[in-house]
Amino acid sequence: MSAVTKPVVRIVNLHKCFGALEVLQGVDLEVQRGEVVVILGPSGSGKSTMLRCVNHLEVPTSGEVWLEDVQINAQGSNVNKVREHIGMVFQSFNLFPHLTARGNVMLAQRKVLGRSESEALRIADEQLAKVGLSDRADHYPSQLSGGQQQRVAIARALAMDPIVMLFDEVTSALDPELVRDVLEVMKELARGGMTMLVVTHEMGFARDVGSRVVFMDGGVIVEQGTPEQVFDHPQNERTKDFLGHIS
Amino acid sequence: MNRPADIGARMRELTHKHRSRFFAVTLLAVLMALTLATQSFAMTAAKVTVDRDTGGQLTRFTFAATTDADEVVSEIDFLFPKGFDPEQASVKATLLDGLKRIPADYSHTIDLETGVVTVTFNPPIPAGSNLSMQIHNVMTPIAGGTYELPVEYSTTTTGVAGERRSLDGLTFKYKTPPRAEAFSRWLDNQDWVTSWNKVKFLNLFLKPQQFVRAVPLLFAGWLMSLALVLIAFPISIIGGLGTAFMKMAKIPPVRWLASIYINVIRGTPLFLQIFVVFIGLRTMGLRFPDFVSAVIVLAFNSSAYLAEIFRAGIQSISKGQFEAASSLGMTYWQAMRYVIIPQTVRRVLPTMTSEFILLFKDTALFAAVGIFELMLRSQNFVSRSGNLTAYVVAALYYLVITIPLINLVGRLERKLAQSEHGIVAAPSTRRSRRTPDLSSKPDQAATTPGSR
Ligand SMILES: Nc1ncnc2c1ncn2[C@@H]1O[C@H](COP(=O)(O)OP(=O)(O)O)[C@@H](O)[C@H]1O
Ligand SMILES: [Mg+2]
Numbered sequence: 001m002s003a004v005t006k007p008v009v010r011i012v013n014l015h016k017c018f019g020a021l022e023v024l025q026g027v028d029l030e031v032q033r034g035e036v037v038v039i040l041g042p043s044g045s046g047k048s049t050m051l052r053c054v055n056h057l058e059v060p061t062s063g064e065v066w067l068e069d070v071q072i073n074a075q076g077s078n079v080n081k082v083r084e085h086i087g088m089v090f091q092s093f094n095l096f097p098h099l100t101a102r103g104n105v106m107l108a109q110r111k112v113l114g115r116s117e118s119e120a121l122r123i124a125d126e127q128l129a130k131v132g133l134s135d136r137a138d139h140y141p142s143q144l145s146g147g148q149q150q151r152v153a154i155a156r157a158l159a160m161d162p163i164v165m166l167f168d169e170v171t172s173a174l175d176p177e178l179v180r181d182v183l184e185v186m187k188e189l190a191r192g193g194m195t196m197l198v199v200t201h202e203m204g205f206a207r208d209v210g211s212r213v214v215f216m217d218g219g220v221i222v223e224q225g226t227p228e229q230v231f232d233h234p235q236n237e238r239t240k241d242f243l244g245h246i247s
Numbered sequence: 248m249n250r251p252a253d254i255g256a257r258m259r260e261l262t263h264k265h266r267s268r269f270f271a272v273t274l275l276a277v278l279m280a281l282t283l284a285t286q287s288f289a290m291t292a293a294k295v296t297v298d299r300d301t302g303g304q305l306t307r308f309t310f311a312a313t314t315d316a317d318e319v320v321s322e323i324d325f326l327f328p329k330g331f332d333p334e335q336a337s338v339k340a341t342l343l344d345g346l347k348r349i350p351a352d353y354s355h356t357i358d359l360e361t362g363v364v365t366v367t368f369n370p371p372i373p374a375g376s377n378l379s380m381q382i383h384n385v386m387t388p389i390a391g392g393t394y395e396l397p398v399e400y401s402t403t404t405t406g407v408a409g410e411r412r413s414l415d416g417l418t419f420k421y422k423t424p425p426r427a428e429a430f431s432r433w434l435d436n437q438d439w440v441t442s443w444n445k446v447k448f449l450n451l452f453l454k455p456q457q458f459v460r461a462v463p464l465l466f467a468g469w470l471m472s473l474a475l476v477l478i479a480f481p482i483s484i485i486g487g488l489g490t491a492f493m494k495m496a497k498i499p500p501v502r503w504l505a506s507i508y509i510n511v512i513r514g515t516p517l518f519l520q521i522f523v524v525f526i527g528l529r530t531m532g533l534r535f536p537d538f539v540s541a542v543i544v545l546a547f548n549s550s551a552y553l554a555e556i557f558r559a560g561i562q563s564i565s566k567g568q569f570e571a572a573s574s575l576g577m578t579y580w581q582a583m584r585y586v587i588i589p590q591t592v593r594r595v596l597p598t599m600t601s602e603f604i605l606l607f608k609d610t611a612l613f614a615a616v617g618i619f620e621l622m623l624r625s626q627n628f629v630s631r632s633g634n635l636t637a638y639v640v641a642a643l644y645y646l647v648i649t650i651p652l653i654n655l656v657g658r659l660e661r662k663l664a665q666s667e668h669g670i671v672a673a674p675s676t677r678r679s680r681r682t683p684d685l686s687s688k689p690d691q692a693a694t695t696p697g698s699r
Contacts, residue, residue: 083573083576088571092567095571108572108577113576
């Protein structure tokens with residue numbers, strides 16, 4: 001992607017401490033429109049924390065987080081307003097168990113975007129169709145498999161017309177045979193030009209879909225580049241070590 | 248016999264002389280004339296009264312009369328109408344000559360077939376005596392009304408054979424007792440009730456007569472207890488929610504305030520709180536109707552318990568739910584309202600119902616400050632009757648509410664457990680790998696703080 005266009009997400013010198021533990025120690029990252037940035041790294045390296053700083057689920061200790069031309073962590077910024085435009089999908093799905101799949105996809109459309117019942121319904125069914133779950137719209141989360149729940153969660157986020165999607169290890173909790181359906185949906189999304197930040201351990205996905213791979217360790221970005229660069233010619237020792245363990 | 252004529256003459260005289268006094272004197276004269284005129288009949292001034300104003304119970308009949316100057320009475324028969332049972336009757340007679348009491352020797356027989364009580368005087372009653380007779384323990388029929396008690400008697404004028412005379416038109420009346428009372432009196436006469444009551448335990452705790460009396464009497468108390476809790480509980484739901492959010496507030500003093508309130512209320516007996524409010528407020532000059540005070544105490548008390556139930560319930564919802572809502576752009580209150588609270592309600596419903604049951608039973612404490620709820624009413628009933636059946640009736644009134652609710656709690660708990668663990672299990676065989684917070688242990692979390 002050309003650097004001429006304005007980045008959708010811009011992270012500048014981000015630090016995050018949990019008490020004495022400094023989890024993020026100065027992260028800089030820019031994500032351009034349509035980019036699929038895959039974030040790799042060992043467990044505990046701060047990937048989730050960084051992602052959660054993007055939509056302010058974690059409050060940065062210092063540094064800047066921008067969504068287009070709005071700084072989310074600025075004093076007095078309307079966090080809820082910014083979050084409308086950032087879709088997030090969690091490892092643990094976090095579907096609302098008291099609502100059907102359709103209800104899950106409709107709720108925020110109605111209450112946050114103020115869409116009419118009929119419009120929210122139409123968009124919900126549209127998004128559920130996209131993730132291949134038209135026939136499960138009236139099911140409650142407890143009646144769906146993990147893979148189906150995760151696809152509903154993706155539909156729920158997409159229904160808000162986000163300008164960027166955050167995925168935090170969305171397939172880690174799934175049985176292997178269910179992983180593929182979810183990845184397929186994400187691939188489709190990437191092909192459609194969605195800007196995505198994806199934390200994953202699915203190397204195949206990273207290689208096929210990622211436009212850029214970022215390797216994190218110890219709260220900093222150690223190395224980044226195209227999938228070919230990072231996977232085939234890693235420069236950093238820790239990257240090599242990590243990739244060696246994975247494969 | 249000529250005295251009425253005298254009066255008539257004197258009256259005419261007066262009429263001529265003092266027209267203005269005519270009417271007053273006429274009235275007096277007519278009354279006197281009437282009194283004197285009746286002397287020409289047999290027994291005079293006869294009347295019958297009863298000492299109870301409702302039927303269906305052992306009643307004392309009083310018969311008063313004056314024997315005529317020329318009759319000597321040796322026997323008096325009381326012909327009790329159908330439905331009256333004099334089987335257990337006893338008789339007492341008093342004879343007066345003017346103001347002087349004369350000794351009376353008499354005996355009575357009872358004819359159960361005809362319901363006639365015969366009293367024989369030996370020696371006979373002297374002529375011109377004032378006679379007062381009491382017939383105790385006659386069972387009256389339950390149905391009220393005006394009844395006639397015919398009385399017949401035999402005279403033995405000196406040397407002359409006895410003559411039968413009768414007194415008609417002697418009436419008395421009483422009312423039908425209230426339904427429960429009537430039922431109870433009906434039970435008095437049932438053989439099975441008599442045998443039942445011979446068992447000491449049954450007689451003390453389950454006396455049928457007391458039972459049917461207590462049921463309608465305690466009903467008002469039951470309504471009072473129910474009204475107290477039905478009004479106080481919704482208030483405490485609101486108060487409890489408010490306190491729960493205060494306890495979870497970001498500002499420390501707000502949290503402390505909620506903590507102090509919750510701990511003080513949960514750490515002291517409700518009994519003490521009742522006295523503080525009823526006596527304390529009154530001493531401070533704040534006067535509420537007792538019912539209002541009672542609702543205030545109950546609501547204050549229950550709010551503290553519900554606050555902890557709600558807080559635990561809300562905090563038992565996984566953090567992920569709140570984060571998912573937030574990430575969709577919902578505000579704190581939107582997330583609470585549409586995501587957290589609906590899930591909390593399902594989780595706390597069983598515990599809330601248990602709290603309602605506790606509160607309902609706690610209304611009994613208001614007996615101590617004179618609220619006429621179920622407990623005080625049954626206490627009063629017991630102290631009046633000396634029989635504990637009213638307590639059993641009160642227990643049944645409590646149970647009518649609590650047993651179905653206890654049942655409901657059980658059903659809600661089972662339903663909750665099912666929905667928490669997925670009614671239709673997802674086809675995954677490795678569900679445990681899912682983050683545990685989705686199916687965390689809400690039951691303990693939500694139940695523990697509510698239990699007393
Ligand atoms: N809320 C928190 N409080 C304290 N420590 C946390 C919190 N969240 C994450 N951490 C710590 O921060 C570190 C980075 O966590 P995380 O960002 O989840 O790593 P990753 O996603 O790369 O596995 C870990 O050591 C984790 O224990
Ligand atoms: Mg993580």
